[in-house]
Amino acid sequence: MKEWFKIYKMKMSLFSMRRLIQLLSCIIVLTIGIQFYIFVAQLEEGIIPSIERPPGVEAFLPISALVSLKQFLVTGKINTIHPSALVIFLIVCMTALIVKKGFCGWVCPIGLLSDILAKLNSISFKQKVVLPIWADVVLRSIKYGLAGFFIWSIFYKMPIQSIEQFIQSPYNQFADIKMLHFFTHISNTALTIIFVLILLSFVIPYFWCRHLCPYGAVLGVFSFLSIGKIKRNPSNCTNCGRCEKNCPSLIKIRKKESIHSSECTACMTCVKNCPEKQTIGFSLSPGNLQLGQAAIALILISMFSMSISIAKASGNWQNEISKQAYLNYVMQNTLPWNSNGSVDPQKMEKMIRAMKNIQAQKP
Ligand code: SF4
């Protein structure tokens, strides 16, 4: 009875810890999104924003991060256009060297959405949909293909002069605004694609993460080198299969003593479901130091907070694009007509208001 109570308590604490970090991450992302939305909304009114642009928004500019990485590797410079895009990308890659794809399982909001969809799937369907191996392999190659294409184009095809031109181009400088407009002025095509992806991730759990996410593919490569991994002690293992049955990444855990798979997200579901003591756990090599869920959470939180603090202290966090430059860009690109060429009265009214605000701000 006591033993079962201990397992129950362990399950509850594990649930709370990973979900807690995922929820915290979602709150941070939402706060950044709202702050950036207000920043751009004020620009669109012709006003110099009263709030700062949140640098964390650059987490959503992976191409800019890759381009900045090449510039950094070749010249040793961190550019002042999107420094936090590079910083966040490097932090995420560093976490993969310790806790495998822990970023996907613990931090990424899409990972949380995928967990929710997988839960809804298990409630709705008695039988889990598992793709045949050949289809799984073919589909998984898509994310590696996409990641490989971007890496090849940026690191092999683009000379450093083109990289620097791209970094300074208006396209890259104001990519964060374009990204926001993608969502605030979303087209029917984009909406349909997002709906189809959500539906696919509901029917086939973790469809986006497992088959399509190029960010996850890059992390998967780093996670091969991870010093932390799931290890199973075959002498205590009763071969019950609960770990495998519950693994969201469909890893054949019973076939191995150490899980090297690039798909492991350090979610600890296998550990949570194992009924045997000291049989399976996440451990660091060398030394075989066992990490519980609290330790994984602490590693992720401290890596993010320490690296961001260093970036801030060294002036590599906030970009150097002035609010005036943002305002100029938004004004130049605020067109009062629709895509079919007709004048949109609301947009026209907004533009006139913005022009008046600009006039009023002139000394
Ligand atoms: S269940 Fe275990 S093996 Fe599977 S992804 Fe989670 S931590 Fe990795």
Ligand code: SF4
């Ligand atoms: S759940 Fe534990 S005991 Fe069962 S197969 Fe997995 S490692 Fe072995």
